[in-house]
Amino acid sequence: MGLTEYAETVTSLLYPGNTLSEQVLQPAVWALETALNLPPWQRQCLCLRLDGGFGTDANLNWALRQGYGLVAKNKGGRRAGAWGRRVQDWTELEPDQRWVALAPEQLSLAGPTRTLALRWRNQRGQLKHALYVVTDLDSSLELICQKYNLRGGNSQ
Numbered sequence: 001m002g003l004t005e006y007a008e009t010v011t012s013l014l015y016p017g018n019t020l021s022e023q024v025l026q027p028a029v030w031a032l033e034t035a036l037n038l039p040p041w042q043r044q045c046l047c048l049r050l051d052g053g054f055g056t057d058a059n060l061n062w063a064l065r066q067g068y069g070l071v072a073k074n075k076g077g078r079r080a081g082a083w084g085r086r087v088q089d090w091t092e093l094e095p096d097q098r099w100v101a102l103a104p105e106q107l108s109l110a111g112p113t114r115t116l117a118l119r120w121r122n123q124r125g126q127l128k129h130a131l132y133v134v135t136d137l138d139s140s141l142e143l144i145c146q147k148y149n150l151r152g153g154n155s156q
Contacts (some may be wrong), residue, residue: 008009011035021053022075026062043067049150052130060133064111071148074107074115074131084117084129091141097121100141107133116141 011031015024029048032038037133038046047069050059055075063070083103103115112122116132134144 022056022059025050025054025059029063029066029068038066044069047071047135049148055133057107060107060113061110064109064113066133070113070133071134071136071144072133073148074133076131078092080117080129080131084119084127087117087119090119093142093145100145102141103131106110107131109133111135112137114144116144117146138155 009029011034013024014030015051021146033043044067045093048063048071050063050070050072052075053075055072057074060072060074063072076083083105086104087101090101092099097120099119101117101119103117107113113133113135114137116134118130118132120128122128132144132148134147136144136147139147
């Protein structure tokens with residue numbers, strides 16, 4: 001379940017169309033903290049689910065230093081592809097469509113995390129890769145992928 005039972009929007013921010021997601025993570029989180037009247041000690045109770053546009057190493061480090069949990073796609077581009085091509089032992093999430101594995105290297109960030117490699121087929125059948133960065137050190141890779149898919153209020 002999200003922050004409320006009714007899938008309400010907690011806060012909305014509007015930026016010019018040329019603003020990148022990576023530029024607005026901190027103001028968005030500060031607006032969320034203000035709207036929820038969230039004291040700093042409660043940050044450790046919240047998990048930020050972030051799309052890749054927000055997932056620069058700098059943003060992930062900032063969120064970790066603030067004490068937030070993460071289920072985030074890293075904005076790694078070429079790094080994701082290079083690391084994904086090195087994985088030998090994939091766990092299939094969807095038959096011949098989506099796979100997950102522990103990444104062959106782990107990102108070194110401001111707090112304890114796991115880096116997962118994702119692989120999927122795009123509409124043309126090409127294999128694509130991404131990296132997820134998570135503070136959940138115990139759950140199965142499949143469960144973490146399910147948690148990531150809940151970002152933005154998506155219940156699937």
